[in-house]
Amino acid sequence: MSTSTAPLLDVRDLQVEFHTRDGVAKAVNGVSYTVDEGQTLAVLGESGSGKSVTAQAIMGILDTPPGKIAGGQVLFRGQDLLKLKEEQRRKIRGSEMAMIFQDALSSLNPVLSVGDQLAEMFTVHRGMSKKDARAKSIELMERVGIPGAKERVRQYPHQFSGGMRQRIMIAMALALEPALIIADEPTTALDVTVQAQVMDLLAGLQSELNMGLILITHDLGVVADVADRIAVMYAGRIVETSPVHDIYQAPAHPYTRGLLRSIPRLDQKGRELYAIKGLPPNLMNIPPGCAFNPRCPLAQDICRTDEPPLYKVSRERASACHFWQRTLEGEEAATDD
Amino acid sequence: MTEAILEVRDLAKHYPLTQGILFKKQVGAVRAVDGVDLDLITGETLGIVGESGCGKSTLAKMIVHLERPTAGTIRYKGEDITKLSGRALKAVRRNIQMVFQDPYTSLNPRMTVGDIIGEPYDIHPEVAPKGDRRRRVRELLDVVGLNPEYINRYPHQFSGGQRQRIGIARGLALQPEIIVADEPVSALDVSVQAQVINLLAGLQDEFDLTLMFISHDLSIVRHISDRVGVMYLGRVVELGRDEEIYDHPTHPYTQALLSAVPVPDPEAREHRERIILGGDVPSPANIPSGCRFRTRCWKAQERCALEVPLLAVPAVFRLAEPGPAQHPSACHFAEEKKVVPTAE
Incomplete structure (x- = not known):
């Protein structure tokens, strides 16, 4: 590309709201992140944190209404996707960026054979003949490790196991060799042994094709295994970004620290788990100041009034906490424990 | 070794596969559970791990008598409960209760929380006299960390973690000796999951419960269990104390x-x-x-x-x-x- 300095994807101050009967739910409140070629960014958050909605806005598959992009930019190779016409976006979708969904069974069309669905990518986007597209589909299925691809290309989604279906989803996303892949909880519905197979495949293909990958997940274990960078989301905002190694050693936001301490470890047996008290906020009624303050052991008066900006922690790290320094040093509040 | 409260021997559940509409004939069987031997020791937490389809939920259903086994025995305090029916079965069921996986579908949306938790008393009135039930339900709500004032609310007014607490309160209502928890935290977010696990562990100490904890998540099972059984395709393939399974x-x-x-x-x-x-x-x-x-x-x-x-x-x-x-x-x-x- 000519603009070699611009990142592959640059999301700036994205805001998404949902207009519902009960009011406006602010699902995404000023999210910014960048992804480079060959890089894996993990977006971590619990349900309702806005991680999937951000991805849908980037892909341009947000349901509008009730959803509405209220502000911000999505720069893909320097071009703002939010300003493009739907027709132009459709050309980018699939060929330049593609998405892998969580639930492969409901994302695939049950009345079309797997081969037809894969071939569609080539006939629609590349204008290939049916015969060539079929050959390409078989090649793709072999590439994602589906045994007996020549025979199985004629089969329907229900004839495949969960892991195999997810491989087909990956094959579909990779068909046109996009520069960016967004994987939304790609292994959450799978068993651990199959999850390991699928993550392995995805990571291998990513480095082979030098793609940018946004991995959306709630699983800190998966993140530690594959990601380069991590962005932690809470109530529609990014609360911490960091290279993956640093965040596990010394989190700079109390929410990240709470999450890390609340997961049971395979290699440890503790008596009681640390639990973040309370519940995530209602998106129609996000607390003023820092959204995490009602659950935070370090919260002071300033946290209830002033929304913390993303403070620069180091060259590569940022944290949206007024007391990031104290968090980084591992300080506990007197009320904690 | 202390005594086993529940002894499972050679337990099997086969679901028949049939062919034909009018003249059904059996062409095979799905062998969901196929020869399981287990002891549940009084006061312990036994973790069962395995991938989907390994039969762990079918095993749980047979223990609480929601499914009848095809073969094998389940002895509760020495008495085989698989053939029981009527009054004898009812008495045993009181002592073996279950907490379900999905807090969204296991609570009746048209019943208030008070009615849901109090319903077991309608079936087993000997546990709590009629006038005393509301008080008991309030106590139970308090025990599982919910505000007793919520007694008249409906399930949709609660979050997933709170609903799972309601499910646990219902499981505790009859003061059972054994609780079988089938994936009780898999539908919950990480931060809420820890709260519910701590609650279960605390309740077990408080009420001297024997717990059978079923999950696909190996880390959670290690955290909560004294012993662990690993299942694969309807059978237990390895069984031991937690450090035996995880470290050796x-x-x-x-x-x-x-x-x-x-x-x-x-x-x-x-x-x-x-x-x-x-x-x-x-x-x-x-x-x-x-x-x-x-x-x-x-x-x-x-x-x-x-x-x-x-x-x-x-x-x-x-x-x-x-x-x-x-x-x-x-x-x-x-x-x-x-x-x-x-x-x-």
Whole structure:
């Protein structure tokens, strides 16, 4: 590309709201992140944190209404996707960026054979003949490790196991060799042994094709295994970004620290788990100041009034906490424990 | 060893597969549970782990008598409960209660929380006299960490974690001795999951419960269990105390399962050996001969196809010094292999 300095994807101050009967739910409140070629960014958050909605806005598959992009930019190779016409976006979708969904069974069309669905990518986007597209589909299925691809290309989604279906989803996303892949909880519905197979495949293909990958997940274990960078989301905002190694050693936001301490470890047996008290906020009624303050052991008066900006922690790290320094040093509040 | 409150012997559940509409004939069977032997010891937490389709939920349903076994026995305090019916069954059921996986579908949306938690008293009125029920329900709400004032609210007014607490309160209502929890936290977010696990562990101490905790999540099972059983295709393949299973696994399936779990520590990713299994779990309608894991096992030999390995301490360890590797493992070629790095 000519603009070699611009990142592959640059999301700036994205805001998404949902207009519902009960009011406006602010699902995404000023999210910014960048992804480079060959890089894996993990977006971590619990349900309702806005991680999937951000991805849908980037892909341009947000349901509008009730959803509405209220502000911000999505720069893909320097071009703002939010300003493009739907027709132009459709050309980018699939060929330049593609998405892998969580639930492969409901994302695939049950009345079309797997081969037809894969071939569609080539006939629609590349204008290939049916015969060539079929050959390409078989090649793709072999590439994602589906045994007996020549025979199985004629089969329907229900004839495949969960892991195999997810491989087909990956094959579909990779068909046109996009520069960016967004994987939304790609292994959450799978068993651990199959999850390991699928993550392995995805990571291998990513480095082979030098793609940018946004991995959306709630699983800190998966993140530690594959990601380069991590962005932690809470109530529609990014609360911490960091290279993956640093965040596990010394989190700079109390929410990240709470999450890390609340997961049971395979290699440890503790008596009681640390639990973040309370519940995530209602998106129609996000607390003023820092959204995490009602659950935070370090919260002071300033946290209830002033929304913390993303403070620069180091060259590569940022944290949206007024007391990031104290968090980084591992300080506990007197009320904690 | 203390006494077993529940003894499961050779338990099996086969679901028939039929063909034809008018003249149904059986053409095979899905062998969901196929010969399970387990003891549940008074006061312990027994964890059951396995992937989907391994039969762990069917096992739970048979123990609480929601399914009738095809074969085998379940002895509760020495008495076989599989053939019970009527009044005798009702008395046993009071003592074995269940907490379900999905807090969204296991609570009736048209009943208030008070009615949901109090319903067991309608069936077993001897536990609480009519006038005393509301007070009991309030107490239960308090015990599981919910505001007793919420007694008249409906399930949709609660979050997932709170609903699971309601499910737990309902399980506790009859003061049972055994609680079978089938994936009680898998539908919850990480931060809420920890709250519910702590609650379950606390309640167990408080009420001297015997807990059977079923999950696909190996980390959670280790956290909460005293002993762990690993299931594969309807059978228990390895059984032992938590450090025996996690630090000294001897069955290749357990080893593969443990090595596949992502560890939340990026430092571990370089110096961790991962065993990535090929293929999928075979269908329980068509179980391989001999050892059922052999189709995915890297150690499989001819003997594995011919001889079913039994769940017992393998011969190699039986003669050796007593140690953590000396626990039941259903493998002809069992050997110790450390797959989980020890944390400092």
